[in-house]
Amino acid sequence: MSNDIRERWRELVRGSMCHADAPADTDYWCPELETIPRERIREIQSAKIALAYRYLWECSPFYRAKFERAGLSADSVRGVADLAKVPVTRREEWLEDQERNPPWGTFSPLRQEDWTDRGWMLFTTSGTTAAQPRVFRHTRFDRDLWSWLGARALYAMGVRNGDIAINCFGYGTSVAFWGLHYALNLMGVPVVSGGGANTERRAFFIHNYRPTVLLCTPSYALYLGRAMQDAGYSPQESSIRLIVAAGEPGSCIPSTKQRIEELWHARLHDDFGCTEVAMSPLGYTCGYQVKQTDHPVDVHLMEDAYVPEVLHPDTLVPVAEGESGVLVVSNLFSESQPILRYMMGDWISVTSEPCPCGRTHARAIGGLKGRNDELIKIRGLMFFPAVIEDSVRRLVEVGDEFKVEIRRVDDMDRIKLTVEPSSQIPKGSYAPPQQRIARALKGALGIDVEVELVPYGSLPRTTFKAKRLFDLREAPF
Ligand SMILES: [Zn+2]
Known part of the structure; x- marks a missing residue:
């Protein structure tokens, strides 16, 4: 040796x-x-x-x-x-x-x-x-x-x-x-x-x-x-x-x-x-x-x-x-x-x-x-972005892309989810799913989530690693 x-x-x-x-x-x-x-x-x-x-x-x-x-x-x-x-x-x-x-x-x-x-x-x-x-x-x-x-x-x-x-x-x-x-x-x-x-x-x-x-x-x-x-x-x-x-x-x-x-x-x-x-x-x-x-x-x-x-x-x-x-x-x-x-x-x-x-x-x-640095802390709850991803993607009417924004409004932390309809479902063939998504997320996260539905193709497409969560609470403006 x-x-x-x-x-x-x-x-x-x-x-x-x-x-x-x-x-x-x-x-x-x-x-x-x-x-x-x-x-x-x-x-x-x-x-x-x-x-x-x-x-x-x-x-x-x-x-x-x-x-x-x-x-x-x-x-x-x-x-x-x-x-x-x-x-x-x-x-x-x-x-x-x-x-x-x-x-x-x-x-x-x-x-x-x-x-x-x-x-x-x-x-x-x-x-x-x-x-x-x-x-x-x-x-x-x-x-x-x-x-x-x-x-x-x-x-x-x-x-x-x-x-x-x-x-x-x-x-x-x-x-x-x-x-x-x-x-x-x-x-x-x-x-x-x-x-x-x-x-x-x-x-x-x-x-x-x-x-x-x-x-x-x-x-x-x-x-x-x-x-x-x-x-x-x-x-x-x-x-x-x-x-x-x-x-x-x-x-x-x-x-x-x-x-x-x-x-x-x-x-x-x-x-x-x-x-x-x-x-x-x-x-x-x-x-x-x-x-x-x-x-x-x-x-x-x-x-x-x-x-x-x-x-x-x-x-x-x-x-x-x-x-x-x-x-x-x-x-x-x-x-x-x-x-x-x-x-x-x-x-x-x-x-x-x-x-x-x-x-x-x-x-x-x-x-x-x-x-550890991705852990979301909101109103005393803690969860990872993966929990949101899992809830969103369980819904077949919703597309693959989504965006989550967390803001502080009137001293209250609020969470907003933006989704698109699935490209696989013909336009107009189903009722807007916002309420169903909001219910699903409340069940998964334990808090109210505002849901916005935007037209298919509106959200940025991810070609490498995704950035879908935007915590805007510490923004300087
Ligand atoms: Zn094994």
């Missing part, structure tokens, strides 16, 4: 890559990792945590300082049981680090020579309004891990050699497109890139080149399907049999899932992660979960590659299994970002009960519920 901590880390991670090039059998890519007893998962996590901590201690000035401030020493973390000693990292800390130490910051253990010798790609966070985005460098070693982990997740969803994929995430500096792209490469699944094309071109690609797997956000799956209908193609009769959705919680919102699956006559799967800590799928759905209709879809967590923790948002103490809290994640495979305890901030509850698919890895019950 090498004395160099970087090489020791790479050796340990590389050694965990069973079936690096092809699946082991017809059900699981890595049965040794996906169906193992939970005690064994914990052992794997412990070995990786201990070395990741040491790697950060020696090679990341940001983490060395953070660990020392917490009173930790070089060998304070020897396994999962010690993880709670490590302080949580929040995104603001990385922002400050990159601003103080441009252009990369000091949180990554990667040196300039590693980047120029083995560098693969630069990624950035999406959706930021800051002039300077947060940037992340990854190596070819990382690329191989993303590919293998992504392939395992896609295989669990049912993607197989013989499929053809169309990838509609942007060919840019965001992690989603590239992680899926290289995973599909490893699986021997050809990729039609929809990344640089407009919707009309993508509809044409699907009609003519007959891909079987569609990769995009849930909002875009709806938009693309409707656009195909408008262009005279039938998404239902298209070659698409499986949709891998990422970037939004829609796959686990029952009525959105039902709409997308009916529109495409295809199974909808969920794939979630985040740029900072979970670049390959942290969460993925199995064939069993997406087919059952008893409860919202549970999402498996890739526990040999990550340690997901569910913490109370204020005390940061772990909650009991099955209870809700915020998601904090440690990465167990990256050469560039083996980050411990990053605050993803999504609300989640987890079960380790066995899944009928045979995988022993824990599941996020009903997927991610929403980010």
